[in-house]
Amino acid sequence: MAKPAHKDLIASPAEVEQDYRDMLFLRHFEEKCNAAYRAGKVGGYLHVYIGMEPLAVGWLGCIKKGYDRVIAPYRIHGHALTLGSDPVKVMAEIMGRAAGLSHGKGGSMHLYDVEKGFYGGWGIVGGHTPIAAGLAFADKYRNEDRITLCYLGDGAANAGVFFETLNMVGLWDLPIIFLIENNLFAMGTRIEYHAADTELWKRGVPFGIHSERVDGMDVFQVKRDAQRIIDRVRRQQKPALVEVMTYRFAGHGAADNDQSLYRTPKEVEEARRRDPIALIEGFIREHNLMTQEKMEAIDAEIVERVEDIYHQADALPFPEPGEVYEHVYTDMLPEEGH
Numbered sequence: 001m002a003k004p005a006h007k008d009l010i011a012s013p014a015e016v017e018q019d020y021r022d023m024l025f026l027r028h029f030e031e032k033c034n035a036a037y038r039a040g041k042v043g044g045y046l047h048v049y050i051g052m053e054p055l056a057v058g059w060l061g062c063i064k065k066g067y068d069r070v071i072a073p074y075r076i077h078g079h080a081l082t083l084g085s086d087p088v089k090v091m092a093e094i095m096g097r098a099a100g101l102s103h104g105k106g107g108s109m110h111l112y113d114v115e116k117g118f119y120g121g122w123g124i125v126g127g128h129t130p131i132a133a134g135l136a137f138a139d140k141y142r143n144e145d146r147i148t149l150c151y152l153g154d155g156a157a158n159a160g161v162f163f164e165t166l167n168m169v170g171l172w173d174l175p176i177i178f179l180i181e182n183n184l185f186a187m188g189t190r191i192e193y194h195a196a197d198t199e200l201w202k203r204g205v206p207f208g209i210h211s212e213r214v215d216g217m218d219v220f221q222v223k224r225d226a227q228r229i230i231d232r233v234r235r236q237q238k239p240a241l242v243e244v245m246t247y248r249f250a251g252h253g254a255a256d257n258d259q260s261l262y263r264t265p266k267e268v269e270e271a272r273r274r275d276p277i278a279l280i281e282g283f284i285r286e287h288n289l290m291t292q293e294k295m296e297a298i299d300a301e302i303v304e305r306v307e308d309i310y311h312q313a314d315a316l317p318f319p320e321p322g323e324v325y326e327h328v329y330t331d332m333l334p335e336e337g338h
């Protein structure tokens with residue numbers, strides 16, 4: 001404990017350890033998901049967040065968990081786990097088991113846990129942004145000081161529906177943060193080929209929305225920016241748009257077998273120099289916060305925990321064929337005359 005944890009961040013050694021554990025847990029959890037996919041244990045899609053962990057751990061660490069609302073696209077294991085969803089239920093959903101968060105019918109892209117404030121889990125790119133505005137509208141209408149945190153990708157930032165949503169959100173001053181996860185790619189299309197203006201933070205400016213670009217790799221910097229912006233939106237009851245600069249180390253999805261079509265191994269290697277896990281490990285070493293043995297012990301403990309989660313989930317049954325139409329459509333029919 002030779003030096004303070006960070007010269008202008010009030011982070012105790014215990015907080016640093018917690019952030020390290022949380023990010024490492026997401027990393028190992030998703031490496032296990034990838035292995036499970038390769039072993040034929042995951043049906044459908046699988047999109048991992050490897051390299052983007054601070055966006056979940058940092059931002060969700062600064063909201064009021066279970067009170068504020070969170071909604072995201074389909075790269076969402078990290079969001080559900082960080083919000084406190086039962087990891088066995090998350091893994092079970094990814095593996096299509098009946099005890100999964102969506103009864104085994106949603107899979108990796110459709111995790112929901114409303115008790116934890118998590119509203120999914122959406123596969124139509126950009127399509128969840130007006131739903132997010134609806135959540136924020138409801139809170140404003142009821143005079144509740146909740147905020148809505150809406151994650152979306154750089155590709156989604158081009159969707160027409162997103163611009164319409166920004167207009168309404170700006171007009172109505174809704175308490176929402178659009179967090180654009182700029183990982184530089186939309187599937188195999190690099191940002192220069194899909195966005196007329198690659199400074200995505202500017203998307204909010206024409207609508208009078210407070211907009212800025214921030215870092216997404218150094219979890220401590222991420223937390224500082226997140227807390228400042230979240231406090232601002234809650235206090236002012238006005239929207240914000242944040243472009244968070246990050247990088248996707250894995251392929252777009254588990255079936256993305258030829259990344260050479262859109263990037264070189266050298267580029268990935270260079271981006272790895274700012275791997276969020278390597279950055280926090282470097283920080284821990286620099287400030288003598290843990291011995292190498294302790295870091296290795298934490299790593300081993302987390303690997304074991306993830307193995308245990310996987311085996312628990314794998315022991316769970318699939319849904320019965322007769323349940324196929326259950327939990328698909330609402331049974332809340334409108335009353336007659338409405």
Ligand SMILES: Cc1ncc(C[n+]2csc(CCOP(=O)(O)OP(=O)(O)O)c2C)c(N)n1
Pocket residue numbers: 075123124125126152153154155156157181183185186187248252
């Ligand atoms: C409306 C719509 N168009 C196209 C697709 C196919 N699609 C799935 S993911 C994706 C890329 C989205 O990229 P981005 O928003 O940057 O998110 P990332 O995968 O980088 O997290 C596309 C085009 C879709 N799901 N929905």
